[in-house]
């Protein structure tokens with residue numbers, strides 16, 4: 001492992017029953033990198049995120065966050081250590097406002113059980129963090145809107161604001177453009193760019209190839225649970241093995 005790797009995977013493998021879901025994944029992510037993770041459907045991208053965030057424990061190998069072995073650490077410990085994640089499906093509480101959702105994330109990060117009924121002092125601090133996070137994604141004017149009524153693109157922005165409120169070093173974005181109207185794609189792309197400019201390391205699974213290639217420093221290509229290539233967007237797109245993995249799929 002190199003000194004500056006904020007996240008590293010060493011020979012990571014996952015078997016479920018007789019199935020080999022991930023095989024011998026070796027990956028080092030330097031501080032501040034934006035890495036795209038691509039691959040055909042079923043290649044193992046989401047499972048890789050599950051292994052990194054602690055949803056699933058690998059059956060082989062080691063996951064390190066900032067040099068620390070977190071392979072056996074539960075999700076919340078990894079979150080406290082600086083790992084943030086969004087999911088393919090929305091993780092917002094629909095009955096709460098935008099601000100309340102983001103404030104819950106800030107409170108959870110500050111420690112203790114998250115509650116909307118905190119003491120005023122603590123709530124005030126969490127509220128400031130939440131409002132700053134909403135400003136960073138350009139949603140401060142929507143603070144009092146109900147989460148249930150948001151457009152899909154706005155929900156994605158709120159989810160990113162929730163991540164920001166948890167002050168992560170490493171952010172995993174799982175298909176941030178899924179379900180987003182094409183007109184909203186440029187705005188969300190800018191929000192992701194801002195997330196990265198803030199000094200955070202970003203890993204993003206995304207099928208929207210134009211977005212991936214326009215944003216990331218390197219691309220990791222997965223195929224049948226293995227890492228086929230990790231390289232610059234240009235080199236990856238020119239790689240014959242990658243092209244053949246995608247045969248029959250729109251790249």
Ligand SMILES: Nc1ncnc2c1ncn2[C@@H]1O[C@H](COP(=O)(O)OP(=O)(O)OP(=O)(O)O)[C@@H](O)[C@H]1O
Pocket residue numbers: 016019021039040041042043044045046047048
């Ligand atoms: N808990 C599990 N039990 C059995 N098989 C699983 C399990 N989790 C994932 N798989 C299988 O592992 C493979 C990889 O799944 P995964 O969801 O990680 O792929 P993906 O690259 O994220 O796909 P997509 O782009 O469609 O989201 C698939 O064949 C899936 O069916």
